[in-house]
Amino acid sequence: xxxxxxxxxxxxxxxxxxxxxxxxMAVLLGGFLVANLQLTAAKDPSAAAxxxxxxxxxxxxxxxxxxxxxxxxxxxxxxxxxxxxxxxxLKGLSKRSILYNYYHGSxxxxxxAPQGVFAIVTRFQEGNYTVEGDKWNQRGGAGASLxxxxxxxxxxxxxxxxxxxxxxxxQLLASSLPDVDVQPMVIFVDPRAELTLINPTIPILYASENxxxxxxxxxxxxxxxxxxxLPEPEETGKKKGKPTEKTLLxxxxxxxxxxxxxxxxxx
Numbered sequence: 094x095x096x097x098x099x100x101x102x103x104x105x106x107x108x109x110x111x112x113x114x115x116x117x118m119a120v121l122l123g124g125f126l127v128a129n130l131q132l133t134a135a136k137d138p139s140a141a142a143x144x145x146x147x148x149x150x151x152x153x154x155x156x157x158x159x160x161x162x163x164x165x166x167x168x169x170x171x172x173x174x175x176x177x178x179x180x181x182x183l184k185g186l187s188k189r190s191i192l193y194n195y196y197h198g199s200x201x202x203x204x205x206a207p208q209g210v211f212a213i214v215t216r217f218q219e220g221n222y223t224v225e226g227d228k229w230n231q232r233g234g235a236g237a238s239l240x241x242x243x244x245x246x247x248x249x250x251x252x253x254x255x256x257x258x259x260x261x262x263x264q265l266l267a268s269s270l271p272d273v274d275v276q277p278m279v280i281f282v283d284p285r286a287e288l289t290l291i292n293p294t295i296p297i298l299y300a301s302e303n304x305x306x307x308x309x310x311x312x313x314x315x316x317x318x319x320x321x322x323l324p325e326p327e328e329t330g331k332k333k334g335k336p337t338e339k340t341l342l343x344x345x346x347x348x349x350x351x352x353x354x355x356x357x358x359x360x
Contacts, residue, residue: 097193097196098193120158124152175202175280176202179204179215182300182309190205193357197258206312211275229248259277260275262275268356270349286299
């Protein structure tokens with residue numbers, strides 16, 4: 094399997110996450126020092142004015158920087174890294190497959206394989222989630238919701254996000270390969286997440302092969318189902334044997350990858 098990762102974007106965002114962390118710490122420390130100006134306010138009128146107005150600027154800025162720092166850390170520094178977890182989960186997949194990481198805006202990961210084209214949304218969260226159709230629910234009350242807000246790890250609606258991502262990739266391919274169907278997929282990279290799935294609208298999988306349902310088994314099952322739909326060798330005039338990867342979907346993965354790269358302009 095070929096891996097294409099936008100290392101420049103990853104490096105830039107990791108650097109930004111580190112800068113935001115130290116900036117937020119500096120602002121919060123500055124806020125602490127400003128608060129202590131009140132101790133000298135009675136003797137120094139200028140210090141009194143500063144201690145009165147400056148906290149209204151420093152604290153909101155510090156809070157904003159801290160929230161952004163946590164968000165960026167979750168997305169770009171937290172382990173396991175999504176691209177690494179997906180790659181590990183796809184071990185053994187056809188060598189003709191291509192995984193694109195961070196080249197398509199909000200669609201962070203796109204997989205082109207003999208089984209199809211997939212727009213992948215990942216989640217790093219480790220909580221307990223129930224998915225019924227396209228509705229997501231997480232256990233916990235008001236306290237848990239408040240904690241998720243400060244940790245910046247609310248689950249959102251990965252199904253809607255993945256479907257929007259699939260539509261975006263479909264649009265990229267529309268002019269050159271209008272018949273290619275892009276499928277949405279959600280992958281949890283942390284095996285500690287616990288999922289209760291009730292007729293999910295789209296595939297929701299673990300990256301780890303030690304959890305069910307997982308990415309590796311899903312891709313293998315999909316390939317087997319597609320192979321079963323092929324005509325018998327006698328009908329095609331071909332010798333018996335394992336069907337080639339190219340025949341599974343009726344299109345060439347390399348051609349799809351080339352069209353996607355031309356539409357995206359990899360840099």
